[in-house]
Amino acid sequence: MLGFISSRIIQALAVMLAMSMLVFLGVFAIGNPIDVMLAPDATQDIRAQAIAFYGFDRPIWEQYLRFLGRLLQGDLGSSFVYNIPVMQLILSRLPATLELTLIAVISATLIGVPLGMYAGYRPDAPLSRFIMAFSVLGFSVPTFWIGLVLILTFAVTLGWLPAGGRGETATVFGLEWSFLTADGWKFLLLPALNLALFKLSMMIRLARSGTREIMLSDTVKFARAAGISEWGVLRHHVLRLILVPIVTVFGLEFGSTLAFAVVTETIFSWPGLGKLIIESIGSLDRPVMVAYLVLVALLFITINLLVDLAYAALDPRIRRGRNA
Template sequence: MLGYVIQRLLQSVLVMLAMSALVFVGVHAIGNPIDVLISPDATQDIRAEAIRRYGLDLPLWQQYLAFLGRLLRGDFGTSFVFGMPVLELILSRLPATLELALAAVLAGTLIGVPLGIYAGYRPDGILARGIMAVSVLGFSVPTFWVGLILILTFAVNLGWLPAGDRGPVMEVFGVGWSFLTLEGLSFMLLPALNLSLFKLAMMIRLSRAGTREIMLTDTVKFARAAGLSDLTILRRHVLRLIAIPIVTVFGLELGSTLAFAVVTETIFNWPGVGKLIIDSITALDRPVMVAYLVLVAFLFVTINLVVDLSYALLDPRLRRGGAAA
């Protein structure tokens, strides 16, 4: 097991190094932030001083090495626009995105997996067909359109829920959370619902496919011959056997939701990391853009590492294979 963990850690370090280089070069190729930060009427001396102050006069490879040196110290630089450390800026917005992503993925998983198992267990039933129809809608309808419809229906026409913003928060250890207050939950409900529809559809499809496959195996036939009830079979055998793909999708969806909740946060004016990166792209705030993309890459590498280690715990064959390698 130790050899398997070391192998995965080394792979993760190499992937992060490659991704940091790609991100740094890519972001520095999309525009010159001086054109946004400095007035067009500024003199050449002022422009040259700004370029020197931000370190943009150095060759790209020197800028990258300087970035890596700061990165190893936990320093992502200072935002051109906000004038504060980038890591501090991102961390101040992260709780809003984190609670929204967790609510969406947990809701999609806790509701979608039981529905998918039922649809796979009774594939010809009316309820199962209705569940699959919902999953089709979840995949087909664009997120921005669903968000606008939710706002129009529940905020504008019915007036039940707020249309946007985060609302009041309760601070715990200096971090504000919306879900700890009833009013904060009301602000959180529509964006979380909007984010969770695609996750719900994916979990339904995944669970149904796994259940249909496992119900035809000898394991289930022997369990029925032993006199086990259908509920026991579904709980002890089916759910356990489909756990690996569910763990994989849960981890990847949590990572993608944290990284790319941009549309939902923009529609609902949710002050999270997604809204921050949109504002940074508009202003060509390079330090924020680079730090965000590097952290996204780190997030996915970490999630994949955790998923791989979870595989090893769920399937002993992987531990033996990693040790042999």
């Protein structure tokens, strides 16, 4: 087991190194931030001083090595636009994205799994057909279109909820959170609903397929023969067996939603990481762009590593097969 863990960690570090190189080179190829940072009438001497100050006159390999050295020390550089450390900037925006993502993914799981289990338990019932039709709609309709419809309906037409922003926040451990205030929840509801619809559809279909498969298995037949009630079968056997893929998907979807909530945050003017990266791309704020993409890569690599290790711990055949 120790050898398996070591090999997976080494692979993860190698992938992270390759991703950092690709991210740095990709961002380096996008425009010239000096053109955005300086006024159009800046003299050539000022431009040359700015280029030398930020190290843009160095060869690209030297710039990458300097970036890698700072990265290993936990230093992601300073933002060109905000003129503060990138880590401080990201941490100031992270709570907004984190609470939005958690509310969306958790609510989608808590609602989608029971609906999917019912659709798998009674596949021919009218309600089950409606649930599956809804899941198809959630997969098919673009997120940005749903967001605009939600704003038009609940903010513009009905006036029940605000169209954008974050609202009142409460500070805990130096970080601002919206879910701790009643006003913050008003601003949270629409973007969280928009972000949760696709995840809800995924959880419904995943739970339904797992329930249909398990309901036809010998495990359920033996449980019924032993006199266990249908509720007991669903709770103790079906739910327990479908939880492994659901937990895996929950972790991966949480990572993807946290990293790519760009569309929702842009539509609802939610001041999170997604909106930050869009602003950074517009202003060619390279340190923020590189730091964001590196952290996203680190997030996915870490999640995949934890999933691999969890599977290896649960099923010894996996680690034996991979070591063979």
